[in-house]
Structure formats: C-alpha cells, structure tokens
Amino acid sequence: MSKKEILKTVIENNGGIAKTSDFAANGINKYEVAAFCKDGYSDFSPREWSIAVPRTASRAVKNIEEFPMKAYYIQKDFFDIGKSTSNFNGIILPVYDRERTICDCFKYRTKLDNEIFNKAVNAYASDEKKNLANLSKYAKEMKLYTKVMNVMEVLLNG
Secondary structure (H helix, E strand, O other), X not given: OOHHHHHHHHHHHOOOOOOHHHHHOOOOOHHHHHHXXXXXXXXXXXXXXXXXXXXXXXXXXXXXXXXXXXXXXXXXXXXXXXXXXXXXXXXXXXXXXXXXXHHHHHHOHHHOOHHHHHHHHHHHHHOOOOOHHHHHHHHXXXXXHHHHHHHHHHHXXX
C-alpha cells in the first residue's frame, strides 16, 4: 500500500480526524502528512503548521505537542482577503486561496528563504488555475501592488 493510501486509511479509520501518533504508528511522519495534505507551490515540508488568527483574538494560541503550529496575527482588514475552503482527505478546512498565498509571499518576503519564494512565485506564474484579477485585487488591498506586479510582469511576459 502506498503512503498516500495509508494516510487516507488512517484518516478514515479515525473518523476523519487523526493525531500525529496515529500516522506514526503506520510509518508516516508529520512532514509527510503535511506534504500530502497541501500539494502546490513548494516541495518544502514545514516543521510546524501555520495558522492565521485575527489580531483582535487572544494571544493564547497554545502549541500542542502532537500538532506544532505557529500563529500569525493578521490585521483585521486583511484577515478575510482570499479566504476559502479546501478538502483535505475529506476534511473541509478554511485556507487562503492561491492569490492570497502569493501576496503573503511578497508581504513576508524578507522572512522567507529565497528558494521557497522563487519556487512559489514561479509555480504560480505557470499555474493554469491562476487568477490574475484576484491577484491584482488582493495586492491592491494589501498595499503590495507595485511589488507583485513588477515581478509577475517579468515572469508572465518574459
């Protein structure tokens, strides 16, 4: 059985919600779980999950040992930009769409590894599902328009 099939079986056997220890018992580590859950613009598997929290929320987001996470406190004006949902092996979770993710890459560019930034932006430029109208709209709302458009213009036209 492939790791993807094992992952799906573990989730199904646990009623749609499984702990890291459930995966570990079946030979899958938390990094492999992250890689299977969100395919896309990076081959990097994070050591911790990132969650967006409105700045007005309590700062008491706890680090659960089995589920290491980092909370990012987002300005209220930006919190709902690009918000959507995605199905992760039968579990519907709130996520940011492609365009918001790319805007966040530009917003936090100095905190990202250059290789991760470049892979994400290049993958977006070649993605058939990209929505340039939304990218432009979000970039304007997040005051990143010039930065985003300068790079995207080169990638899309060159």
